[in-house]
Amino acid sequence: MTGAERRQQLLDVARKLFAEKGFDGTSIEEIAHRANVSKPVVYEHFGGKEGIYAVVVDRETQSLLDRMVSTLHGGHPRAMLEQAAGALLAYVEESRDGFRILVRDSPVASASGTFSTLLNDIAMQVEHILAQQFDARGYDDKLAPLYAQALVGMVALTGQWWLDARRPKRDEVAAHLVNLAWNGLSHLEHKPKLRLN
Numbered sequence: 001m002t003g004a005e006r007r008q009q010l011l012d013v014a015r016k017l018f019a020e021k022g023f024d025g026t027s028i029e030e031i032a033h034r035a036n037v038s039k040p041v042v043y044e045h046f047g048g049k050e051g052i053y054a055v056v057v058d059r060e061t062q063s064l065l066d067r068m069v070s071t072l073h074g075g076h077p078r079a080m081l082e083q084a085a086g087a088l089l090a091y092v093e094e095s096r097d098g099f100r101i102l103v104r105d106s107p108v109a110s111a112s113g114t115f116s117t118l119l120n121d122i123a124m125q126v127e128h129i130l131a132q133q134f135d136a137r138g139y140d141d142k143l144a145p146l147y148a149q150a151l152v153g154m155v156a157l158t159g160q161w162w163l164d165a166r167r168p169k170r171d172e173v174a175a176h177l178v179n180l181a182w183n184g185l186s187h188l189e190h191k192p193k194l195r196l197n
Contacts, residue, residue: 007045010035014052019097022104023053060098061118064091068122077133078182082194085155085174092159093170103160123152151181
């Protein structure tokens, strides 16, 4: 195995363990054992548990951020909302271990930590889009940060719940999120559907 292949193998093993057991529940010994290598090999590549955890978290953070930000360009505001909700839920569905790592040791409600920092980054992107939309429609664009946090938080908390609930299906969850965000409680549709499908 080349050095790059070994590094990737160690990251894959560590990612699985961090998702199952969290940072505190995972040891270098277990990572090495599952990868069928000695502990010094893990230390050589990452310097320790903190190093390998940081790489795993950075990769997951970047993956989710790239996925979310790529959906926030152009189109009707409702379409962007549908795309953003769908992107987060797709990440939850397709990268369950990654999402577990991000939310396990850094819950959404915490003021600091990986996941809350990531959500703030996403909310800043949403804020700029909302400010433009508010301004174009004669609303106070100073409220865009509040609405951005509310929208991102609503989708993130629902994603965290849906990670284990797994029902209803992803598109239905996204449709209900968009329904609530777009129509508000006073104008909820009885059977919301995504308009993109």
